[in-house]
Amino acid sequence: MLQVYNSLTNQKENFVPINPEQVRMYVCGMTVYDYCHLGHARVMIVFDTIYRHLKSLGYDVNYVRNITDIDDKIIERANQNSEPFEVLTQRFIDAMHDDEKSLGLLAPSLEPRATDHMPNIIEMIQTLVAKDYAYAAENGDVYYRVAKFKGYGKLSGRLLEDLRAGERIAIDQYKQDPLDFVLWKAVKPDEPYWDSPWGKGRPGWHIECSAMSTHHLGNHFDIHGGGHDLQFPHHENEIAQSEACTGEHFANYWLHNGFIRVDKEKMSKSLNNFFTIRDVLKDYKGEEIRYYILTSQYRSPLQYSTAQLDSAHSSLERLYTALRGLEDGEALENSPAEMQFIAAMNDDFNTPKALAVLFELAHDCNRQRDSQPEQALQTAALLKKLGSQLGLLQTEPELWFKGIDTESDMSDDQINDLIAQRNLAKQEKDWAKADDIRNQLSELNIALKDGAQETTWRRK
RNA sequence: GGCUGAGUAGCAAAAUGGUUAUGCAGCGGUUUGCAAAACCGCCUAUUCCGGUUCAAUUCCGGACUCAGCCUCCA
16 A cells, blocks of 8 residues: 655555546646756656656556746846747756656656646636635736635645744735735736736746646646645645635645755755756766665655765666676566565655665575576566666666767777687786786776676776 | 754665664675675664653654755755
């Protein structure tokens, strides 16, 4: 039985989908005005892994992850660059998709964009105005009347009076209550706009997610996720908007992933302490980043360091070493290891525990390899199968070790040629020459391993 | 100030009222021409103070420290 930690109740709960066969999941995606950083990678990887696990449990999963392609920062950046905002956002959407591919992500079922949903957004705001949950102000903005929604604060555990006492409420002369938030922003000079019953303008941030999620998944769906920083106010506001509009319960389970930290601080754009995915990809494989992210449970904070990424590299090397040469087996069904793995993942997606099972299997592969080759093949197949549920270990081991021919100074043929020369020297017991060739290759980051039958190599 | 969450060995990170996490790193051994990898074995732990209990890292209370949200943020 799958249990998930629900931010709405602050406890683990049995996961029971509304429709027993299907899971509907909405995740808040990126605002596309810059390259994605490792923090974004964590959301992507965490929810991709959740998506995979739900599918492996047999659910038909409808996974919607939106793209915010209109907002203040996008407009600001586009104006800085003197380019249309659509050109800017498309560029970063493409970049994001490249990053996703590198990280081994499955495509979500749907990636709706805010700008494609203006009618839905406007319709929702109209309903909220009609129900008196929203009002148009003199300046052309439309605001949500927070105090009218009696459940406000239920997700973030906040009371209205606590929020009022908060230190950082901005006073705005057009709002009837400082807590009210904007649904529709009136256009300013040099800004893109859409027509609406309240004049030219654009949607506020929160409303697009309410509009897109309910439009694509229905008024009431199973899982809503995103980074922990979205819990308040973004998700709180989504609940207020959606439930006031539809009169129905919005999402049943709220999942929030923890942050990546740099020097004990949250990695973020505003602190300027972020590492983009593409920067990290210069030194590490996407799979290594993915492994690193999965070494901690998704709700925990995760410290960024190259030491951790190096460790991820070594750990994956161990797993791939176990798999090497054991490619054609059939995985046994319902083995104890698989049960352990599923139990770990069913416990609020405990990927560190699931990874531990992978290492047990790798250990088994290594032990069985010579004495019980048939079993070793089955174990390896299971290892690869479970790895796939985490989005890991799907590269051919030889390819993983050797990399792409064009990556280094020396071609595969040249390497094989030198190995042949070295084997000749070994036959003649010319150890000095054999070691010389090995050192020469090592200088070029090629590591050799003498097996009983043959010498294998890898790029370090 | 309000609300959350966290403090486990060199590093990272699980779990558990009494019994091996796991990975990286390190140490010893087997193996190897020497290596590498693998295998066998070892090493280091539960922030502090009380309480409950036969027994607590695990439950309860308190302290301290840290992080996050309350402003855009994954």
